Amino acid sequence: MNNTAKRGWLWLAMITTTLIAVTVIAIPTFTIMPFKAQSATGVEWSYHLRRWSPLVTVLAALMFIALALKLWRGARWYGRAAMFVLFVPLAAVTWFARQNHFEWMFNPLPNAAYAAISETKFVADNEMVMTVALNDEVAAYPVRQMAYHHVVNDVVGGKPITATY
Amino acid sequence: MWESQVDGRKLTFHLAGINNQNFIMRDEETGSWWQQVSGEALHGPLKGKRLTQVYNDEISFAVFKREHPQGRVLRPDEKVQAKYEAANWEEEYAKFPVVTPMKADDKIAPRTLMAGIVVNGKAMAYPVNDLQKQRLILDNVGGQPIFVVMSDDDKSVRAFESTVDGRKLELLVQAEAKPLQLVDAETATTWDFSGAAVSGALAGKQLTRIQVLKDYWFDWKIYHPDTAVYALGAR
Incomplete structure (x- = not known):
């Protein structure tokens, strides 16, 4: 194989690597979007892609770097610039694969704090609360807060529970 | 509301996605995906398992105070407080679109x-x-x-x-x-x-x-397809 053809194949491999990594992230991100109907298959694919995307994106990034090193010498200035332009989305999806973007939209409450009723000025009498009573301990989760956080992990009466809304 | 333990293992849940307007939770320990409304593991190592429901009430704060003066109340997170729903959130939500498929002969409005x-x-x-x-x-x-x-x-x-x-x-x-x-x-x-x-x-x-x-009718119906509906005066 002559050198030009070989370089062509390496470029194709680099572009394909980037496309695979971007697709692995794009499919679940667009499939499980709010205000959209989901199919069972769509959710299943999203699960598998989300599960493997941290590994797939890192392998893709390493592959990309290896290919770029091979191509760097002998590349013209615009070839080198193209490598950077291609690497930007790849780096972005590699980072995104390690993020839970639903928790950007709705901050979790890893250290939920509680108030006694006498100090509770932040809930009006006519506002709704979700309540649970276990082994003589009683906790209330105001619906307005739950409609934002959606999930609160707690221990009530010695029992670990998850309040969801 | 759910028990966080499955087969003796304590799980920590996170919001992880949306499935037909009901959210998906992911547990930190196994990475399985769970449907919030049914407590069922959809995918992952715990697929097919069900969380045990814990009885809970949805009542006004006035009723809660009267019944449980010793209760504790989840504090708002000050960093995100501005993003909480307004006091009239129920009316606002009623205007949101419903995107899950409904039967054409269903006479009940989806957001009932x-x-x-x-x-x-x-x-x-x-x-x-x-x-x-x-x-x-x-x-x-x-x-x-x-x-x-x-x-x-x-x-x-x-x-x-x-x-x-x-x-x-x-x-x-x-x-x-x-x-x-x-x-x-x-x-x-x-x-x-x-x-x-x-x-x-x-x-x-x-x-x-x-x-x-x-629950909204459209969501209740997805998870309870054989449900009957009470009609006023029809007993």
Whole structure:
């Protein structure tokens, strides 16, 4: 194989690597979007892609770097610039694969704090609360807060529970 | 509300996605995906497992304070407080579009708010609007006499088995009572909204509660496809 053809194949491999990594992230991100109907298959694919995307994106990034090193010498200035332009989305999806973007939209409450009723000025009498009573301990989760956080992990009466809304 | 333990292992849940307008949770420990409304693991190492439901109420803060003066209340997270729903969030949500498929012959509006119960495997949905009008609905679901009651705040709903020691109660709303009270005609016992007999022949008894899920019709129907719907005056 002559050198030009070989370089062509390496470029194709680099572009394909980037496309695979971007697709692995794009499919679940667009499939499980709010205000959209989901199919069972769509959710299943999203699960598998989300599960493997941290590994797939890192392998893709390493592959990309290896290919770029091979191509760097002998590349013209615009070839080198193209490598950077291609690497930007790849780096972005590699980072995104390690993020839970639903928790950007709705901050979790890893250290939920509680108030006694006498100090509770932040809930009006006519506002709704979700309540649970276990082994003589009683906790209330105001619906307005739950409609934002959606999930609160707690221990009530010695029992670990998850309040969801 | 769910027990966080599955087969003796404590799981920590996170919001992780959306499936037909009901959210998906992911547990940190195994990475499995769970459907919030059903507590079922959809995918991952725990696929097919179900979380154990913990009885919970959805009541107004006034009722909570009255019943549990020793209770504790989740504090708002000050960093994100501005993003919490406005006090009128229920009206705002009612305007959101419904994107899940509905049958064309379904006469009930998708965002009709329902108080849903399941007794002996039979699902029944009571329109919250009807409960506000009628206050007390006596019914029989899955062979069990039950009642559903709306508190005088027009928001808090509870459901109970209407049998005590094998005897069926014929309940009425106590006129003018605030907070709401129920009386059963036969034993002249007075019951409060928590299901406790406060005076009369059965004083000291506690009625068995039935879990109520307040949910939009479209969502209730997805997870309870065989549900019946209570129609006002149709009993």
